[in-house]
Amino acid sequence: MIAARPPEDDRSAARRGGSKPVGLARWSRASLRRTLVLALLGGMLVASGAALWSAWRTATRAADAAYDRSLAGAIKAIDANITTAGGGLGVELPYPMLEFFQLTSGGAVYFRVATEDGLVEIGNTDLPAPGSDLPTGRPRFRNASYYGEPIRLGSYARELKPPLAGHEGRPRVVVQVAESMGPRHEFRRALLLEAGARNAALVALALLLMALGIGWALRPLARLSAEVQQREPNDLTPIDETSLPREVRPLVQATNHHMRRHQQASEERRRFVDDASHQLRTPLTTLATQVAFALREAPPGPTHDALTAIREQLDAATRQVNQMLALARADSMELRPEPVDLVALARDLTRQWWPRAREARIDLGFDTSEPTLTMAAQPGLLREALSNLLHNALRYTPAGGHVTVRVAAEAGQARLSVEDDGPGLPPEELARAGERFFRGSGAQAGGSGLGLAIARAVAERHDGHLRVHAGPRGHGFVARLDLPLPPATT
Numbered sequence: 001m002i003a004a005r006p007p008e009d010d011r012s013a014a015r016r017g018g019s020k021p022v023g024l025a026r027w028s029r030a031s032l033r034r035t036l037v038l039a040l041l042g043g044m045l046v047a048s049g050a051a052l053w054s055a056w057r058t059a060t061r062a063a064d065a066a067y068d069r070s071l072a073g074a075i076k077a078i079d080a081n082i083t084t085a086g087g088g089l090g091v092e093l094p095y096p097m098l099e100f101f102q103l104t105s106g107g108a109v110y111f112r113v114a115t116e117d118g119l120v121e122i123g124n125t126d127l128p129a130p131g132s133d134l135p136t137g138r139p140r141f142r143n144a145s146y147y148g149e150p151i152r153l154g155s156y157a158r159e160l161k162p163p164l165a166g167h168e169g170r171p172r173v174v175v176q177v178a179e180s181m182g183p184r185h186e187f188r189r190a191l192l193l194e195a196g197a198r199n200a201a202l203v204a205l206a207l208l209l210m211a212l213g214i215g216w217a218l219r220p221l222a223r224l225s226a227e228v229q230q231r232e233p234n235d236l237t238p239i240d241e242t243s244l245p246r247e248v249r250p251l252v253q254a255t256n257h258h259m260r261r262h263q264q265a266s267e268e269r270r271r272f273v274d275d276a277s278h279q280l281r282t283p284l285t286t287l288a289t290q291v292a293f294a295l296r297e298a299p300p301g302p303t304h305d306a307l308t309a310i311r312e313q314l315d316a317a318t319r320q321v322n323q324m325l326a327l328a329r330a331d332s333m334e335l336r337p338e339p340v341d342l343v344a345l346a347r348d349l350t351r352q353w354w355p356r357a358r359e360a361r362i363d364l365g366f367d368t369s370e371p372t373l374t375m376a377a378q379p380g381l382l383r384e385a386l387s388n389l390l391h392n393a394l395r396y397t398p399a400g401g402h403v404t405v406r407v408a409a410e411a412g413q414a415r416l417s418v419e420d421d422g423p424g425l426p427p428e429e430l431a432r433a434g435e436r437f438f439r440g441s442g443a444q445a446g447g448s449g450l451g452l453a454i455a456r457a458v459a460e461r462h463d464g465h466l467r468v469h470a471g472p473r474g475h476g477f478v479a480r481l482d483l484p485l486p487p488a489t490t
Helices: 008-015 022-028 032-079 095-105 182-217 219-229 249-297 302-332 342-352 354-359 379-396 451-461
Strands: 109-115 121-123 140-146 149-159 172-180 338-341 363-368 374-377 402-410 413-420 465-470 477-484
Touching: 032 109, 032 140, 032 149, 032 172, 032 182, 172 182, 182 219, 249 302, 338 342, 338 379, 342 354, 342 363, 342 374, 342 379, 342 402, 342 413, 354 363, 374 379, 374 477, 379 402, 379 413, 379 451, 379 477, 451 465, 451 477
Parallel strands: 363 402
Antiparallel strands: 109 121, 109 172, 140 149, 149 172, 338 374, 402 413, 413 477, 465 477
């Protein structure tokens, strides 16, 4: 059974010992500003919801207290007009007061006056009963329903003085006043809308102040980012942390520590390349001298042929060692840019390769329309890159062919190209040109596959690129170094 492999990102996270869920990982990669805003906004919305719920409770209590106070006033007014002087229950209703109460309440008003035993009832006799536990002398309010309409019912009971004729003891009289709930609901809704508008304004103001505060607090990070981006690629000096917030300093300290370790590793790598260059080239040079002397002294025959083969292999090994050391220098060498005239550099290098071209019966030419083209660069690395391009072109161009070195300025870039009319590379292999130790399917024996890799490494160290494509009309091969020019030169 074949087990399914997890995606590369998940495998990398597993190797790092991380078991963070995908959602949390995506959240941790989000913008710090966005994370703070969303976190604070969520807290503010929860607090705002709690405030609205509290406002609703407060509005309900305030509406009930205000309207119940009006109901209590109406009950007291009716109770003040109850009399039992004639032996029966009599009520002189204060109609102006009831009309005023109905007008102020904004809804329907109902009342009922009755003895507790229900023998005498006046008003809306079908109002809900107050219940048997109604205390004496203290009004009670509750929500009820009257013919399907929600109402607020106030009930009040007191003893009759004097009692009704024919009743023993001191019976109680019950006064009830009710009103519809619509006005209360409107009052609560108005209070809630007012509280909601106030909370929304406060949330909006808090968000604005929060965005401004976060932006102001993150300004040191923006300055730090701009400072790091403006640095030269080989600038590994420590970052000044004195003007940074305390929370950012551990990150900057870790970055400085990493840069120090990287600088030490680069120094050690440069020392190794220098030592290896000396330790490898010296015995190879000595061996080449000894083989040359032996060739001069050896008579024609098998010994001479063997020495010739040894010299060819020694030349190839020397070439590969030089290329590997050049590639190591291109990767690790500390750049010390100086003004370089690319036209003069390419012209002089082309002249140096003329003897090799004449020996191979190849027409080597130089072409440019620029009198001078100056940029800040490392001249040794550029010469190494262009030499490798010329070596490849002369190696793969057949006798009678043409190789041309061109220098041009276009689109803010200096373009140094070597064009030949050799076999070139198949289209499917062009994308891999420049990879280390990659050789095309039609490459000759003895090559190392490092020439284009060295040119690409040198171009990238100068913030440029290596471009390769087929020659004019799809024949031959063109390798070009695109290097950025300073604005003044452009």
